[in-house]
Amino acid sequence: IYGWTIETKKYMLDLTSEFINKNRNAIGRINEYNQLLESLYASKSTILVGESGSGKTAVVEHLARESFMGILNKNLFHQRILQLMVDAFMAGAQNQGELEQRLDNIIAEVSHSGNIIIYIPNIDNILGNSSFNLNISGALIPYIKNGQVRIVATVTNASYKKFVEANPSFLENFSVIKFENLDRVKVLEVLFKKAVFIEEKTNYSEDKWNEIEK
DSSP states (O other): OOOOTEEEEEHHHEOHHHHHTTTTOOOOOOOHHHHHHHHHHOOOEEEEEEOOOSSSSHHHHHHHHHHHOOOGGGGTTTTTEEEOEEEHTTOOSSHHHHHHEOOOOOOHHHHSSSSSEEESSSSSGGBBBBBOOOHHHHHHHHHHHTOOOOEEEEEHHIIIIHHHHHHHHHTTTTEEEEEEOOOOHHHHHHHHHHHHOOOHHHHEEEEEEEEHHH
């Protein structure tokens, strides 16, 4: 039995069921996935760095499914993946202090519930790279440092250099996993697996493709 997360629901979206239903695997990114597990088992927050389409989200989806199914143990057993909705979190805030109070309320519920991993896609949006132009890294650091919250964040290479590397006091609290370009063998593996998935989803079997070719 886990704690209530009433305040958290105002600013976060539970992606667990959505990720599970997508049924995507971390194809070609098993090494990165294992690094993520190692980091989270050690109660470390993690930043996934790579371009759009490099497999960062697929790795998080794989984590959600294996955790939900009970495949993962210890502090990754039956965890929920909640995405911080940056627009909702920052909307209507009159000043930095109000945002920090919202953050305090969220962290209090998350740490009490015991089954939440916070997912922040494009974490640079809370590091000053957004229309809100607000940086809440200073308020977030103590919670990450003392292990009250675990965050899995994503960021592109360019934004990582500009907003994350430029903030060393924030960066030192994270494990960093780089999503480099896949080699030819892994690219082929991904394509073959994707082809099977698309055929199953669209009900196009090999026989059906042969009919179309004729």
